[in-house]
Structures are given as C-alpha cells and as structure tokens.
Amino acid sequence: MTEAERKIFAEAGILGLKGLIPRKAVAAVKDSILAELDRLKLREKGKLSSAKLQSLPFFQQTGKLSQMVKLGPELDGLFSAELLGTMNALAGTPLKAAAPRPQLLLSFPNKEEWSLGGLNWHLDLAVPKKDELPGVQAFLLIDDLQPRGGATLAIAGSHRLHYVPEARNGNAHAVLRKDALFGALFEGPRASAEKLMKPHSIHGVDVSVVEFRGKAGDVFLMDLRVLHSPSLNGTKNVRMMTTSRFLKTGISM
Structure with a gap:
C-alpha cells in the first residue's frame, strides 16, 4: 500500500487495484457459475x-439470480490474505467480515436503455456521526466487464x-440533489454519463x-460511506462480480 494509494482512497473513497486476484482463480469461479446456469437451465x-426470471423487475431478477447460483469454497478463496491485508492497511486496524460468505453479483443482459438516471443511490449503513471510516467493501471482477455491462456504480467523493x-442530517443525498449537474441522477434519463463521470466540485469536494468495470481479477475497494447503485446490463454477457463488506470493531450493518 503506497502513500499515493492511501491518498486516492481518502479523497475518492474508492481504490481500483488491477489484476490483484490471479486469473486462474477467477476463471475457476467463472466456470462454476456457468455450470450452475446450465444446471438451472x-x-x-x-x-x-x-x-424463469422475466416476471420480475430487472433489479429483482439480479437479486434472484445471485441467490439461485450456488458456489462452494472457491468463491471464498478469492478474498485472499493479500486483499484482506490491503483493506486492513487502509482502515488502520484489522477488519472483520460482515457476513459469513461473499455475495455474488450476477445480472443478465437487459433490453432497456442504459442510463445513470433514476437508479437506487444508497448506503448499506447509517452515516457515522464522526468523519471516520467505518469499513471497506471489496468488489471483485470474476469476468471481464465492459462499459455499461451492469457494473456497480459509485459516486467518488460522496463520503466526504x-x-x-x-448536508442535512449528515447525508450527501441532499447536497447532490441541489447540485445543477448531479441532481439529474435522481430525475431519470436527463443524467449525462459523459459529464457525471468527470470530476465536478461540490462545496470544495471533487465528485x-x-x-x-475492467478485467477479471481486478478489485475495487470502497469506503462504506460512498453512495453506490446497481446498474443495467447493456451488453450481451452475464455480469459476474462478487462482493464482501469488512467492518471495524463496534460497527454493524
């Protein structure tokens, strides 16, 4: 863990690590997922x-699919000692997994138009009253993931x-909604991906x-206070990711 990486994580709340997990390991998990899709027809x-999933809204399909596919210890093995050590270094203290097993994030292609607008921008815990890191969430790419391929989206800098x-009641939502550019995220198709994916200053914070997205074996680490959302899969491939949350002592989900 370099000082430059620590600074990126502190300011953006997100750190991307390319090729951290060996491709052989993620390829084995991908093969297991494909075998499960075959078994489930x-x-x-x-x-x-x-x-079998079309009766459900798209994002409910994603949750159902991830529950249907059953994997063994090969999934757990992706969260290596090196990865855990990196997260502990960012937190400055040993972290503990919030759940017994990692969560699969799978989604099928969708025919709806891909958009940043109208998504479910949320947190998985209450905003801590003190400006301190409560924990880290790791996202691992099991297969190559193209742009607009259903990847998790996050608003870098929103934790600040x-x-x-x-901010009203200590929440970034109110600040983002009032911004001329980022307010579009909460208003449907008006949101411009090209503009929103470039740094934009709000009250002195770059967001x-x-x-x-990226290559199989890439990892994204996210401060648990960063707003994030699922997205539509606009490609022809299954989105294959896995995630797990790691918390400081005394923090609960």
Missing part, C-alpha cells in the same frame, strides 16, 4: 435464457459530502460517477 447450448455544512 438459464443457459442452454451456450445461449442465455432468462425466461456527508460532513459539509450544507464523479465511477463504474466498477
């Missing part, structure tokens, strides 16, 4: 079929907006939308 002769004087 969600893939036949190499072609995807989401007929919770604590600016303009931008980051898409957790």
Whole structure:
C-alpha cells in the first residue's frame, strides 16, 4: 500500500487495484457459475435464457439470480490474505467480515436503455456521526466487464459530502440533489454519463460517477460511506462480480 494509494482512497473513497486476484482463480469461479446456469437451465447450448426470471423487475431478477447460483469454497478463496491485508492497511486496524460468505453479483443482459438516471443511490449503513471510516467493501471482477455491462456504480467523493455544512442530517443525498449537474441522477434519463463521470466540485469536494468495470481479477475497494447503485446490463454477457463488506470493531450493518 503506497502513500499515493492511501491518498486516492481518502479523497475518492474508492481504490481500483488491477489484476490483484490471479486469473486462474477467477476463471475457476467463472466456470462454476456457468455450470450452475446450465444446471438451472438459464443457459442452454451456450445461449442465455432468462425466461424463469422475466416476471420480475430487472433489479429483482439480479437479486434472484445471485441467490439461485450456488458456489462452494472457491468463491471464498478469492478474498485472499493479500486483499484482506490491503483493506486492513487502509482502515488502520484489522477488519472483520460482515457476513459469513461473499455475495455474488450476477445480472443478465437487459433490453432497456442504459442510463445513470433514476437508479437506487444508497448506503448499506447509517452515516457515522464522526468523519471516520467505518469499513471497506471489496468488489471483485470474476469476468471481464465492459462499459455499461451492469457494473456497480459509485459516486467518488460522496463520503466526504456527508460532513459539509450544507448536508442535512449528515447525508450527501441532499447536497447532490441541489447540485445543477448531479441532481439529474435522481430525475431519470436527463443524467449525462459523459459529464457525471468527470470530476465536478461540490462545496470544495471533487465528485464523479465511477463504474466498477475492467478485467477479471481486478478489485475495487470502497469506503462504506460512498453512495453506490446497481446498474443495467447493456451488453450481451452475464455480469459476474462478487462482493464482501469488512467492518471495524463496534460497527454493524
């Protein structure tokens, strides 16, 4: 862990680590997922079929799919000692996993138009009253993930907006909604991905939308106070990621 990486994480709340997990390890997990899709008859002769899921709204399909696919210890093994050590270094203290097992993040292709607007920008815990890191969430790419491929999206820098004087009740949502550019995230299709993915200053804090995409084996580490959201899968491939949250002592989800 370099000082430059620590600074990036402190300011953005997000740190990308390319190729941290060996491709051989993630390839084994990918093969297990594909075997499960075959078993569930969600893939036949190499072609995807989401007929069993189509009665559900898209993001509910994603949750259901991730629950249906059952994997063994090969998934747990992706969260290596090196990765855990990196997260502990960022936190400055040993962290503990919030759940017994990692969570799969799988999504099938979707025919709706990909957009940043109208998504579910949220946190998985209450905003801590003190400006201190409560924990780190790790996102691992099991397969290559293209732009607009259903990756988790996050608003870099949003963890710092919770604590600016303009935030109501210590939450970045109110600040973002009032901003001329980022307010579009909460208003549907008006949101401009090109503009929102570039640094933009709000009350002296640089914010931008980051898409957790890249190559199999890449890892994204996120401060648990960063606003994030699922996104539509606008490609022809299954989005394959896994995630796990790690907390400081005394913090609960």
